[in-house]
Amino acid sequence: MSNKPTNSALSPKSYQYKLVLLGESAVGKSSLVLRFVKGQFHDYQESTIGAAFLTQSVCLEDATVKFEIWDTAGQERYHSLAPMYYRGAHVAIVVYDITSQDTFSRAKTWIKELQRQASAGIVICLVGNKIDLADKKMVETSEAKAYADENGLLFMETSAKTATNVTELFIAIAKKLPKNESTSHSGQMRRGIELNATPQTDSQQTGCCK
Amino acid sequence: MKKDETADNELMIFLKYLLSEALVVGDKILATQLQATIKCLSNFRHYDLKRVLNSLRADYKLRSCYVAYLTRCKRSLLAFNHKYEKLLAELTRDQEMLNKYMISMMTRLFLEKHQRVLLKFVVDFQSLVLFDEKSDLLERFLTAKHAAMRQDVMWKDATEPQLQEARLCMERMIMSHIYLYAMYPNGDGDTSRDRLLEEHMQKLSAVITPDHRDLRIPSIYQNECPWLAAQKELIMINAFKTPEDKLGCVARCCSTIMTLLSLSLTCNTANHSAVPVADDLVPVLLYVIIQSGTPNLLSTIQYIESYCCKNNDSASFAADGCYKNAKIDGEVWYWWTQFVAAVNFIKSMDYKE
Numbered sequence: 268m269s270n271k272p273t274n275s276a277l278s279p280k281s282y283q284y285k286l287v288l289l290g291e292s293a294v295g296k297s298s299l300v301l302r303f304v305k306g307q308f309h310d311y312q313e314s315t316i317g318a319a320f321l322t323q324s325v326c327l328e329d330a331t332v333k334f335e336i337w338d339t340a341g342q343e344r345y346h347s348l349a350p351m352y353y354r355g356a357h358v359a360i361v362v363y364d365i366t367s368q369d370t371f372s373r374a375k376t377w378i379k380e381l382q383r384q385a386s387a388g389i390v391i392c393l394v395g396n397k398i399d400l401a402d403k404k405m406v407e408t409s410e411a412k413a414y415a416d417e418n419g420l421l422f423m424e425t426s427a428k429t430a431t432n433v434t435e436l437f438i439a440i441a442k443k444l445p446k447n448e449s450t451s452h453s454g455q456m457r458r459g460i461e462l463n464a465t466p467q468t469d470s471q472q473t474g475c476c477k
Numbered sequence: 478m479k480k481d482e483t484a485d486n487e488l489m490i491f492l493k494y495l496l497s498e499a500l501v502v503g504d505k506i507l508a509t510q511l512q513a514t515i516k517c518l519s520n521f522r523h524y525d526l527k528r529v530l531n532s533l534r535a536d537y538k539l540r541s542c543y544v545a546y547l548t549r550c551k552r553s554l555l556a557f558n559h560k561y562e563k564l565l566a567e568l569t570r571d572q573e574m575l576n577k578y579m580i581s582m583m584t585r586l587f588l589e590k591h592q593r594v595l596l597k598f599v600v601d602f603q604s605l606v607l608f609d610e611k612s613d614l615l616e617r618f619l620t621a622k623h624a625a626m627r628q629d630v631m632w633k634d635a636t637e638p639q640l641q642e643a644r645l646c647m648e649r650m651i652m653s654h655i656y657l658y659a660m661y662p663n664g665d666g667d668t669s670r671d672r673l674l675e676e677h678m679q680k681l682s683a684v685i686t687p688d689h690r691d692l693r694i695p696s697i698y699q700n701e702c703p704w705l706a707a708q709k710e711l712i713m714i715n716a717f718k719t720p721e722d723k724l725g726c727v728a729r730c731c732s733t734i735m736t737l738l739s740l741s742l743t744c745n746t747a748n749h750s751a752v753p754v755a756d757d758l759v760p761v762l763l764y765v766i767i768q769s770g771t772p773n774l775l776s777t778i779q780y781i782e783s784y785c786c787k788n789n790d791s792a793s794f795a796a797d798g799c800y801k802n803a804k805i806d807g808e809v810w811y812w813w814t815q816f817v818a819a820v821n822f823i824k825s826m827d828y829k830e
Contacts, residue, residue: 297752297754297755297756317752317753318753319735319753319755319811320811335807337811338754338756339755340755340760341756342693342756342759342760344691345822347822348759348819352814352818
């Protein structure tokens with residue numbers, strides 16, 4: 268049950284956030300986002316020329332959250348460019364491949380870097396992708412979960428292929444976000460957020476919409 | 478005899494089928510016509526029916542020339558229609574261009590009337606040192622002139638879109654007055670820095686290939702190499718004067734690359750849902766920037782970061798307060814960030830093959 272204040276009867280507020288995707292090249296970070304952006308609408312076949320920049324909204328009970336999703340180059344040789352991408356980001360999704368320990372340690376490097384250099388209020392989410400390949404699993408759920416808890420990250424295991432937990436991931440992020448707004452420094456935000464509602468502690472999910 | 482009766486029956490069944498179809502789709506007129514036909518046909522005996530059908534067939538044969546003629550007519554009319562639609566689109570585009578031109582001429586006239594103020598502004602602008610002071614002054618001047626324009630006798634009946642367009646024109650014209658001071662605030666320091674990067678890129682362009690260790694562009698993407706269309710977009714950047722126009726130029730360059738990459742992808746893979754991603758864009762963008770040899774890149778970046786990003790960083794989302802911000806959407810900033818990142822990377826590259 269939500270214990271929301273008065274303004275819920277008005278038209279839902281919409282917020283806009285910059286979300287960056289970090290993760291090594293083949294971990295499927297773009298597939299994850301493509302699944303989120305397109306997957307819910309099977310008959311909606313807009314031709315995309317690329318998955319570098321995408322937008323998608325999530326409808327919560329009392330707000331619409333629009334994500335501007337920034338894909339980044341995952342190749343090791345471009346690592347030094349990463350700070351330019353996550354500058355001013357509200358959310359960072361760090362993706363690793365559950366079948367590769369290397370991608371997990373690389374993800375940890377990114378998280379350390381984000382905690383040191385990104386905006387103060389940034390929501391960091393650790394995502395283990397490819398759980399459809401459970402028989403080849405190399406990174407244990409408990410290990411990743413413990414790491415996430417230790418560092419105060421959101422954590423989820425997903426499969427872009429089977430769409431497992433994909434929408435759930437973005438809803439979890441959307442729910443977590445407004446709370447962080449008050450703690451983030453507006454000066455570091457690339458774009459402001461029209462947020463005047465009191466942050467909700469337990470708003471219920473009502474599904475997703477375009 | 479028996480056989481003829483079945484043929485009659487088949488005709489009836491066919492008509493009844495048509496009737497039921499007409500009823501299902503709710504075509505009342507067709508249904509009534511069919512009902513009348515069925516009723517009429519049921520009055521004929523077999524022999525008469527055959528005669529009726531034969532005469533119908535003969536009649537149809539007689540008209541077949543005419544039907545063919547009508548088909549031809551329709552085809553040529555459709556072709557004409559298509560041609561006219563294209564002409565209309567061209568005319569609409571012409572009209573847009575003429576409107577833009579007219580607005581830009583009128584803006585020029587307006588600014589000529591305010592020549593003295595403009596010259597004073599240019600002098601003031603030159604005397605300032607700090608970027609944010611300069612961009613504040615520019616913003617204030619633009620807003621004041623735009624407000625004055627609304628009062629002007631020539632502009633008082635202009636529509637809101639026309640006034641917005643006029644503001645863009647005014648910005649372009651004012652920028653062209655202060656362009657050199659805004660683009661190269663440190664004079665020779667800036668130009669020599671630009672020249673160094675240009676020379677660096679020139680040396681790189683001699684050694685760089687799509688397989689270079691810093692790029693390693695996958696072979697499936699090398700079809701369209703050297704991505705000339707994207708290079709051409711980028712080279713235009715110095716022809717544009719306002720920061721927004723320059724940003725648009727970078728965005729067009731990047732989206733051209735993405736289009737070319739997705740073209741290669743559809744040619745080379747069976748998987749049609751595959752699309753190019755940032756991993757694919759970055760090395761190609763590096764290649765395009767280096768090969769295009771676009772001059773003045775560092776000053777361009779400094780210019781845009783100081784005249785566009787200042788407003789962008791402040792967290793004002795209100796429509797009025799951040800005129801510049803509202804016009805530029807997130808996607809343009811994304812391409813811009815990719816571009817700046819690529820230029821930074823190029824600075825760190827060396828000439829080893």
